Amino acid sequence: MVGVEYCLYVAAFATLFATAAVALYGVLAKENVVKKVIALTILGDTVNTIAILVGFRVAPKVAPPILPTLRPSKEALRIFASTAVDPIPQALVITAIVINLAVTAFLLFLAVRAYALYGTLNYGEIMRIRRGEGA
Amino acid sequence: MVKVGYVALAIAACVAAVAGVLLGVFSTPSTLPHIRALGRFILYSTFNVFMRGWWAGSPEAVTATLWDYRGLDTVFETTVLYVAVAGCVALAYAGLRRGGDLREGSEGGKGLTVVVKAATKILFALILLTSLNVALHGYITPGGGFAGGSTFAIAPLLIIAAYSTNAIISRGFKFRRSAVLRSLGLLGLAAVILTPLAYYGYVLQNQVKAASSFPGYPAFLGPIFLGGSLICLNMAEFLVVGMEYVLVFIAFYFLDKVLRR
Numbered sequence: 312m313v314g315v316e317y318c319l320y321v322a323a324f325a326t327l328f329a330t331a332a333v334a335l336y337g338v339l340a341k342e343n344v345v346k347k348v349i350a351l352t353i354l355g356d357t358v359n360t361i362a363i364l365v366g367f368r369v370a371p372k373v374a375p376p377i378l379p380t381l382r383p384s385k386e387a388l389r390i391f392a393s394t395a396v397d398p399i400p401q402a403l404v405i406t407a408i409v410i411n412l413a414v415t416a417f418l419l420f421l422a423v424r425a426y427a428l429y430g431t432l433n434y435g436e437i438m439r440i441r442r443g444e445g446a
Numbered sequence: 447m448v449k450v451g452y453v454a455l456a457i458a459a460c461v462a463a464v465a466g467v468l469l470g471v472f473s474t475p476s477t478l479p480h481i482r483a484l485g486r487f488i489l490y491s492t493f494n495v496f497m498r499g500w501w502a503g504s505p506e507a508v509t510a511t512l513w514d515y516r517g518l519d520t521v522f523e524t525t526v527l528y529v530a531v532a533g534c535v536a537l538a539y540a541g542l543r544r545g546g547d548l549r550e551g552s553e554g555g556k557g558l559t560v561v562v563k564a565a566t567k568i569l570f571a572l573i574l575l576t577s578l579n580v581a582l583h584g585y586i587t588p589g590g591g592f593a594g595g596s597t598f599a600i601a602p603l604l605i606i607a608a609y610s611t612n613a614i615i616s617r618g619f620k621f622r623r624s625a626v627l628r629s630l631g632l633l634g635l636a637a638v639i640l641t642p643l644a645y646y647g648y649v650l651q652n653q654v655k656a657a658s659s660f661p662g663y664p665a666f667l668g669p670i671f672l673g674g675s676l677i678c679l680n681m682a683e684f685l686v687v688g689m690e691y692v693l694v695f696i697a698f699y700f701l702d703k704v705l706r707r
Binding site for chain 2: 324325328329331332335336339340366368375376377378379380381382383385388389391392393395396397398399401402403405406407408409410412413414416417420421423424427
């Protein structure tokens with residue numbers, strides 16, 4: 312028998328993957344380079360959320376991955392390990408967010424440089440100018 | 447025509463990903479409340495005072511994962527951050543003549559109204575304090591070097607919005623100074639990471655381990671809880687992340703200056 316939590320979990324996954332699909336479409340099909348970068352940040356955030364959701368647990372009692380005491384008993388440690396969420400996805404995501412921002416800044420710098428060089432942000436236009444120069 | 451192909455590709459990729467993940471995660475609903483064995487092991491041992499051969503000396507399992515159990519990951523992520531910011535700076539400085547152009551000017555726009563500027567000054571101090579707090583307490587409470595550093599990055603952004611881009615430069619965030627502070631942070635990371643090697647320990651060793659003669663960084667200093675190497679690594683990473691972002695903002699100022707000529 313599937314419960315409400317299970318259905319919500321599946322619904323959250325489905326929503327996130329739909330968002331990822333839209334973002335992937337934006338990255339591939341948008342002509343404007345800045346819009347591509349925006350779609351890429353949405354894709355990155357969606358993937359981060361999926362990673363957090365994979366580490367989440369659907370249980371009657373869910374705790375954050377922080378032990379509330381500095382003098383734990385063995386029983387407290389056992390309860391902590393069986394109720395807290397997975398810390399590994401959270402550790403990966405906190406670094407991923409920071410790096411995402413730096414990489415986005417790099418892409419935007421590239422876009423500004425490309426605009427200065429070609430006078431347009433349109434990807435197809437830039438490729439046409441480049442082919443024209445090559446021929 | 448090309449667009450239709452892209453859409454089909456995107457939808458196919460997403461359907462495949464959904465199918466794969468759903469098959470893996472939802473094969474049996476009864477397995478849902480459990481987390482993976484590795485996560486459970488880290489949760490159980492991160493502050494297990496009865497099992498000091500495996501503990502990380504930090505009740506915050508995320509920071510323990512970041513800097514102890516999966517420390518090498520974090521070192522390489524710091525490298526990725528460094529390379530991305532170096533790329534930004536290189537792109538901004540390409541085309542600048544040596545000498546005169548590098549001078550950081552004091553001219554600037556008028557900025558926003560007095561009300562906004564006064565509020566920005568108060569907020570700047572508050573953000574600075576909050577980010578330091580987040581980084582310093584990262585081994586007991588949610589936070590750490592990465593979170594603190596990106597909180598700190600909001601402060602120069604606020605000044606850019608309220609005053610102008612070169613306001614952050616004339617207020618002391620000079621390019622060279624930021625780069626030196628960033629390098630100091632990286633050196634601090636390297637020092638904390640490599641010190642155990644001098645005692646025939648492991649790289650990134652935090653607490654005492656079997657088959658290593660390094661005694662471990664102190665978890666307690668009298669009554670004060672220190673959390674081993676985590677507090678030093680968090681503060682160094684705070685310096686690195688915060689200053690990398692400041693470098694990006696300054697580089698954008700120079701990019702603007704080069705392109706306006």
